Amino acid sequence: MDNKMAAALNKQMGRELWSGYIYLQMEAYLTDLGLPGMGRWMRLQYKEEEVHGMMIYGYLLHAGAKVEMQPIPEIKGEWDSVLEVWENVLAHEQQVTAWIHELVDLARELDDKATYNFLQWYVAEQVEEEANAQGVIDTLKFVKSDPQSILLMDREMAGRTFAPPPEAAEYGVI
Numbered sequence: 001m002d003n004k005m006a007a008a009l010n011k012q013m014g015r016e017l018w019s020g021y022i023y024l025q026m027e028a029y030l031t032d033l034g035l036p037g038m039g040r041w042m043r044l045q046y047k048e049e050e051v052h053g054m055m056i057y058g059y060l061l062h063a064g065a066k067v068e069m070q071p072i073p074e075i076k077g078e079w080d081s082v083l084e085v086w087e088n089v090l091a092h093e094q095q096v097t098a099w100i101h102e103l104v105d106l107a108r109e110l111d112d113k114a115t116y117n118f119l120q121w122y123v124a125e126q127v128e129e130e131a132n133a134q135g136v137i138d139t140l141k142f143v144k145s146d147p148q149s150i151l152l153m154d155r156e157m158a159g160r161t162f163a164p165p166p167e168a169a170e171y172g173v174i
């Protein structure tokens with residue numbers, strides 16, 4: 001694998017794990033606020049991000065490239081409202097999407113077909129990630145952040161489940 005591609009993938013691995021940290025912080029904030037269902041949703045989101053990061057880790061190993069663990073950037077710990085948390089989730093996921101698209105462009109530039117193919121899973125996953133955040137924001141705005149409605153959402157979101165994708169096994173994550 002081209003060194004430039006490997007360096008960019010290592011960077012993205014770090015960003016995925018960092019995303020997990022951000023969601024853990026959001027879990028604590030929301031749980032403290034009295035919304036354990038949304039908190040649980042964030043815990044599962046953390047697990048998803050861990051899988052995203054570790055799939056890249058596994059892919060690098062499989063491809064014979066060097067794995068280099070990245071420093072975790074600082075994270076924001078406080079928000080002013082539930083809506084602000086979710087707007088932050090959406091903005092973060094949009095940033096991640098842009099990074100994934102940059103990786104796709106680089107793979108194409110380097111004619112790295114295997115990495116290009118590997119990244120397609122992430123392209124699709126980001127559509128899902130943005131849609132999830134947007135959906136919660138839409139509902140919060142629809143109910144005008146009414147506390148009773150937020151409690152209902154919280155109970156519903158507590159039911160989220162998590163199953164690692166089959167690709168995770170392929171890259172030795174599970």
Ligand SMILES: [Fe+2]
Pocket residue numbers: 016019048049052096
């Ligand atoms: Fe991710």
Ligand SMILES: [Fe+2]
Pocket residue numbers: 019049093096129
């Ligand atoms: Fe994500």
